[in-house]
Amino acid sequence: xxxxxxxxxxxxxxxxxxxxxxxxxxxxxxxxxxxxxxxxxxxxxxxxxxxxxxxxxxxxxxxxxxxxxxxxxxxxxxxxxxxxxxxxxxxxxxxxxxxxxxxxxxxxxxxxxxxxxxxxxxxxxxxxxxxxxxxxxxxxxxxxxxxxxxxxxxxxxxxxxxxxxxxxxxxxxxxxxxxxxxxxxxxxxxxxxxxxxxxxxxxxxxxxxxxxxxxxxxxxxxxxxxxxxxxxxxxxxxxxxxxxxxxxxxxxxxxxxxxxxxxxxxxxxxxxxxxxxxxxxxxxxxxxxxxxxxxxxxxxxxx
Amino acid sequence: xxxxxxxxxxxxxxxxxxxxxxxxxxxxxxxxxxxxxxxxxxxxxxxxxxxxxxxxxxxxxxxxxxxxxxxxxxxxxxxxxxxxxxxxxxxxxxxxxxxxxxxxxxxxxxxxxxxxxxxxxxxxxxxxxxxxxxxxxxxxxxxxxxxxxxxxxxxxxxxxxxxxxxxxxxxxxxxxxxxxxxxxxxxxxxxxxxxxxxxxxxxxxxxxxxxxxxxxxxxxxxxxxxxxxxxxxxxxxxxxxxxxxxxxxxxxxxxxxxxxxxxxxxxxxxxxxxxxxxxxxxxxxxxxxxxxxxxxxxxxxxx
Amino acid sequence: xxxxxxxxxxxxxxxxxxxxxxxxxxxxxxxxxxxxxxxxxxxxxxxxxxxxxxxxxxxxxxxxxxxxxxxxxxxxxxxxxxxxxxxxxxxxxxxxxxxxxxxxxxxxxxxxxxxxxxxxxxxxxxxxxxxxxxxxxxxxxxxxxxxxxxxxxxxxxxxxxxxxxxxxxxxxxxxxxxxxxxxxxxxxxxxxxxxxxxxxxxxxxxxxxxxxxxxxxxxxxxxxxxxxxxxxxxxxxxxxxxxxxxxxxxxxxxxxxxxxxxxxxxxxxxxxxxxxxxxxxxxxxxxxxxxxxxxxxxxxxxx
Numbered sequence: 015x016x017x018x019x020x021x022x023x024x025x026x027x028x029x030x031x032x033x034x035x036x037x038x039x040x041x042x043x044x045x046x047x048x049x050x051x052x053x054x055x056x057x058x059x060x061x062x063x064x065x066x067x068x069x070x071x072x073x074x075x076x077x078x079x080x081x082x083x084x085x086x087x088x089x090x091x092x093x094x095x096x097x098x099x100x101x102x103x104x105x106x107x108x109x110x111x112x113x114x115x116x117x118x119x120x121x122x123x124x125x126x127x128x129x130x131x132x133x134x135x136x137x138x139x140x141x142x143x144x145x146x147x148x149x150x151x152x153x154x155x156x157x158x159x160x161x162x163x164x165x166x167x168x169x170x171x172x173x174x175x176x177x178x179x180x181x182x183x184x185x186x187x188x189x190x191x192x193x194x195x196x197x198x199x200x201x202x203x204x205x206x207x208x209x210x211x212x213x214x215x216x217x218x219x220x221x222x223x224x225x226x227x228x229x230x231x232x233x234x235x236x237x238x239x240x241x242x243x244x245x246x247x248x249x250x251x252x253x254x255x256x257x258x259x260x261x262x263x264x265x266x267x268x269x270x271x272x273x274x275x276x277x278x279x280x281x282x283x284x285x286x287x288x289x290x291x292x293x294x295x296x297x298x299x300x301x302x303x304x305x306x307x308x309x310x311x312x313x314x315x316x317x
Numbered sequence: 318x319x320x321x322x323x324x325x326x327x328x329x330x331x332x333x334x335x336x337x338x339x340x341x342x343x344x345x346x347x348x349x350x351x352x353x354x355x356x357x358x359x360x361x362x363x364x365x366x367x368x369x370x371x372x373x374x375x376x377x378x379x380x381x382x383x384x385x386x387x388x389x390x391x392x393x394x395x396x397x398x399x400x401x402x403x404x405x406x407x408x409x410x411x412x413x414x415x416x417x418x419x420x421x422x423x424x425x426x427x428x429x430x431x432x433x434x435x436x437x438x439x440x441x442x443x444x445x446x447x448x449x450x451x452x453x454x455x456x457x458x459x460x461x462x463x464x465x466x467x468x469x470x471x472x473x474x475x476x477x478x479x480x481x482x483x484x485x486x487x488x489x490x491x492x493x494x495x496x497x498x499x500x501x502x503x504x505x506x507x508x509x510x511x512x513x514x515x516x517x518x519x520x521x522x523x524x525x526x527x528x529x530x531x532x533x534x535x536x537x538x539x540x541x542x543x544x545x546x547x548x549x550x551x552x553x554x555x556x557x558x559x560x561x562x563x564x565x566x567x568x569x570x571x572x573x574x575x576x577x578x579x580x581x582x583x584x585x586x587x588x589x590x591x592x593x594x595x596x597x598x599x600x601x602x603x604x605x606x607x608x609x610x611x612x613x614x615x616x617x618x619x620x
Numbered sequence: 621x622x623x624x625x626x627x628x629x630x631x632x633x634x635x636x637x638x639x640x641x642x643x644x645x646x647x648x649x650x651x652x653x654x655x656x657x658x659x660x661x662x663x664x665x666x667x668x669x670x671x672x673x674x675x676x677x678x679x680x681x682x683x684x685x686x687x688x689x690x691x692x693x694x695x696x697x698x699x700x701x702x703x704x705x706x707x708x709x710x711x712x713x714x715x716x717x718x719x720x721x722x723x724x725x726x727x728x729x730x731x732x733x734x735x736x737x738x739x740x741x742x743x744x745x746x747x748x749x750x751x752x753x754x755x756x757x758x759x760x761x762x763x764x765x766x767x768x769x770x771x772x773x774x775x776x777x778x779x780x781x782x783x784x785x786x787x788x789x790x791x792x793x794x795x796x797x798x799x800x801x802x803x804x805x806x807x808x809x810x811x812x813x814x815x816x817x818x819x820x821x822x823x824x825x826x827x828x829x830x831x832x833x834x835x836x837x838x839x840x841x842x843x844x845x846x847x848x849x850x851x852x853x854x855x856x857x858x859x860x861x862x863x864x865x866x867x868x869x870x871x872x873x874x875x876x877x878x879x880x881x882x883x884x885x886x887x888x889x890x891x892x893x894x895x896x897x898x899x900x901x902x903x904x905x906x907x908x909x910x911x912x913x914x915x916x917x918x919x920x921x922x923x
């Protein structure tokens with residue numbers, strides 16, 4: 015029976031994650047060998063319950079679930095389809111009445127997935143809540159680094175871009191820290207990570223020789239994100255381009271959570287160059303989610 | 318082979334329903350014992366064909382179908398996706414060309430599901446047509462009462478709220494009557510059930526000691542439903558609240574088809590109190606639909 | 621392993637298609653005998669990737685895939701769900717990261733499906749790209765004719781209606797020609813097929829005795845298609861009506877890709893009369909797609 019809930023803040027057991035990463039790597043290797051289906055969730059009913067649209071995350075989960083042999087229901091409750099006047103608790107009880115064994119939930123409000131688990135008694139995987147948390151993104155990111163570097167103790171990662179509203183940065187930096195990584199942050203003045211520890215702020219991305227990982231974030235100027243400075247200014251001072259990549263250490267790698275805004279926060283040369291592991295990272299989303307679903311269902315403890 | 322069609326008006330055989338309820342109860346017990354999958358529809362292709370959006374009903378059917386091992390296609394033909402100029406018959410023949418063994422159909426016009434069965438020759442389950450009929454809601458409601466009370470002969474049910482446009486009231490009262498229940502109706506003046514038999518109208522819900530069941534209906538003031546009186550007036554005179562619940566018989570129960578508009582037609586105390594079987598009723602939707610799908614497919618006669 | 625790609629222009633091997641048609645007919649017969657599931661794609665993950673909405677084509681594919689036992693993901697990337705700033709190549713790599721074995725792709729731009737196969741290395745079936753190509757429509761059309769007439773050498777087909785923007789006409793005429801059919805075209809002045817060979821243009825559809833097949837196309841006046849003449853004028857001069865049907869040869873048949881705009885390009889008498897094989901043609905969509913999916917997966921060569 016599943017009994018876990020993916021709140022990375024709750025789980026400080028590095029071994030739990032390492033076991034998950036080992037399994038994710040095993041699954042990756044089996045895919046590379048042409049074996050994709052691992053029916054450990056046969057006879058398990060899963061609901062992907064999305065309160066905000068996210069085709070990519072939903073399909074990544076659905077793919078993982080189906081490769082594991084699960085039976086899947088997709089339930090989108092956006093805007094008008096949540097009944098007027100109905101409480102969130104009642105909506106959740108209604109969904110629980112479809113009798114899923116687990117639920118994957120995305121909601122714009124922080125804490126919703128945990129509340130959903132409390133109300134329904136059904137194990138919930140957090141597929142992103144508000145600006146706080148995106149645990150499976152953290153899993154796939156740190157899995158990718160673990161696969162690359164092995165021991166992560168003391169490794170340095172620099173998050174670059176719009177850090178103030180990023181659930182990716184919040185989640186991934188937390189898990190990276192658990193593995194002993196040193197997290198640094200570089201952003202324009204108005205986009206700093208609010209709770210960045212003293213000494214972790216980096217002024218410019220012009221000297222990247224110290225870092226094992228440069229993690230570029232998506233910038234969306236069309237959302238009015240850059241009122242204080244122009245797109246051109248951002249590109250000149252912060253974009254990860256060939257000149258900045260040239261300052262990286264030989265063994266340094268580049269990551270990005272996708273979708274990339276090419277030309278804005280990252281150039282083609284950086285995204286497609288030999289230091290980029292962005293597409294490998296992207297593929298690891300499936301393998302990390304498969305390992306997580308399997309581990310939770312098998313009862314490998316709460317995470 | 319399936320040969321049934323769910324028009325409750327067509328079927329006056331109490332035994333047919335009792336057999337269905339027995340099976341639904343069996344299925345409920347198996348779920349409670351941890352066994353959910355009952356693959357009696359393996360190798361059966363089902364289409365859920367929805368001409369008006371209804372996430373809840375659709376997912377309830379889809380869940381039932383998948384627990385029975387069926388292969389499922391969801392087809393939403395709303396608004397723009399029905400081709401301009403194409404006749405309904407041609408649209409149905411197009412869907413029939415996907416070669417389903419059964420179809421679950423929801424449409425805003427009364428009689429559409431039956432017409433669809435006639436045109437295609439494929440067994441159709443009516444998932445709600447117009448204001449006339451919502452047969453599977455009736456099934457789950459009366460199943461819930463049968464589970465609770467056993468013999469329903471002479472039991473009294475009071476429908477409370479907006480009764481004039483309710484397919485729930487139409488369907489459930491009809492099936493309840495077949496089981497010998499006495500149906501009573503209480504609503505504000507403008508919201509009476511049009512075809513309520515003489516003597517079945519109740520003025521106020523202030524003395525509920527006579528009823529075995531109080532069935533509260535959803536009120537939507539935002540749809541301009543209450544032009545003749547205010548929300549406050551409704552709450553004062555008709556809402557099922559603790560004071561009114563206190564007048565109920567000891568063995569009386571409270572039902573509601575959901576989603577509840579808490580505070581409007583029902584208070585928290587009534588909805589969550591010990592007389593409420595609303596969440597049990599909600600869960601029975603899955604079990605009643607599973608039993609129905611199985612029975613129709615197994616050829617248990619027309620209903 | 622699958623290695624095909626459905627560009628009819630690439631494949632001039634009549635035998636390849638004949639083998640496919642034979643298999644489609646076998647499948648049709650098995651359906652008629654009550655056996656629908658042919659699990660030759662069990663353990664295969666398929667993604668239906670639609671960049672423009674097309675419920676009919678998508679469900680036809682999904683039905684075919686599920687009758688073959690495949691595991692299916694539907695991914696709709698329309699409008700807002702394609703990320704701003706992301707390149708098409710990156711979007712495709714993201715989808716490829718869900719690790720499908722094959723993809724069925726519809727896109728409004730010609731050549732997109734082939735590009736998608738090149739970028740991802742995953743076999744792609746073209747479910748319609750731009751105004752250029754709709755290969756599976758061609759398959760089901762020519763399959764239907766092959767089933768009807770056997771040898772198609774020298775048979776005459778007349779395409780009638782709005783031919784200038786029709787991917788159906790482009791695709792079906794090409795495949796019909798490969799089988800030795802003579803294609804003729806009849807349309808109002810502004811709607812001619814641009815690349816129609818000399819001598820293939822027919823002025824009026826008033827004498828149809830020479831043709832084995834009359835293929836009527838959908839007309840949409842609401843899209844401003846008929847600026848140059850009125851709906852009434854079209855109906856009088858080009859609509860396939862009983863009078864024109866009466867001029868057809870005894871063995872002649874009527875086809876239409878659906879959805880029909882009854883009364884506009886075709887009358888009820890023509891659509892439902894004894895010469896019409898429109899509904900048979902419609903059903904063949906499923907069988908042709910099943911045969912194609914199976915053949916591509918089994919490695920029956922590129923098409």
